[in-house]
Amino acid sequence: LAWQPSSHQLQQFHRLQDLLREWNGKVNLTRLVEGEDYWISQVFDSLWPLQPWLSNSSALKVVDVGTGGGFPGLAIAIALPEAEVTLVESVGRKVQAVQAMAETLGLASRVQLRCERAEKTGRDPNCRQYFQLAVARAVAAAPVVAEYLVPLLSPDGTALMYRGQWSDEDQRQLQRAAAQLNASTEAIQVQELPAARGRRHVIPLRPKGACPRQYPRAVGVPAKQPLA
Numbered sequence: 001l002a003w004q005p006s007s008h009q010l011q012q013f014h015r016l017q018d019l020l021r022e023w024n025g026k027v028n029l030t031r032l033v034e035g036e037d038y039w040i041s042q043v044f045d046s047l048w049p050l051q052p053w054l055s056n057s058s059a060l061k062v063v064d065v066g067t068g069g070g071f072p073g074l075a076i077a078i079a080l081p082e083a084e085v086t087l088v089e090s091v092g093r094k095v096q097a098v099q100a101m102a103e104t105l106g107l108a109s110r111v112q113l114r115c116e117r118a119e120k121t122g123r124d125p126n127c128r129q130y131f132q133l134a135v136a137r138a139v140a141a142a143p144v145v146a147e148y149l150v151p152l153l154s155p156d157g158t159a160l161m162y163r164g165q166w167s168d169e170d171q172r173q174l175q176r177a178a179a180q181l182n183a184s185t186e187a188i189q190v191q192e193l194p195a196a197r198g199r200r201h202v203i204p205l206r207p208k209g210a211c212p213r214q215y216p217r218a219v220g221v222p223a224k225q226p227l228a
Helices: 007-024 037-052 075-079 092-104 117-122 142-154 166-179
Strands: 061-065 085-090 110-116 131-137 153-163 183-185 191-192 199-207
Touching: 007 037, 007 075, 007 092, 007 142, 037 075, 037 131, 037 191, 061 110, 061 142, 075 085, 075 092, 075 110, 085 092, 085 142, 092 110, 092 191, 110 183, 117 142, 131 142, 142 166, 142 199, 166 183, 166 199
Parallel strands: 061 085, 061 131, 085 110, 131 153
Antiparallel strands: 153 199, 183 199, 191 199
């Protein structure tokens, strides 16, 4: 990553691993907790798309949509100590677990949890066009995720869509959806994870202007009727 965590950040990552073990006994958060499952498939995979920001830890406003067990959001909050991070998750038990982990890690002052669907977040005036960085990992099909993320972006913001496989057809569908959202795709980033953990793709999106007011549509509609 061309980045080295401080001793305090490394301690936080170790503590987060312990907390995941603890909370997994109460709530099914993630199976990626031990060894390389955690350090590569969780921590590294969360952070590699953020290399431009890791070397310049500015006070970004970040939103992680569909955070699940807290990734990539908690990893980003640890790696960017000046960032304000909002985590959106609709499953209440997961929100409670991630909130507790954030508090134990000393992140509560700049990590906010929202227990709601992404469509509701995108229509909240306090969130719409607010974030400089919006991320989502393994949430839904690309056109659906684009409709979740783009309305949240500030005029100079960037959305990062984490994907495993990515095809030309995926790209065509995303571009059609992005056009309706008044956004455009940028060059796809590709990363081979260490220890033969597979290939990952991140697709950046940037707004070309204000997102049309009708997006995101009502809860459930983006997934049932994708823009593409």
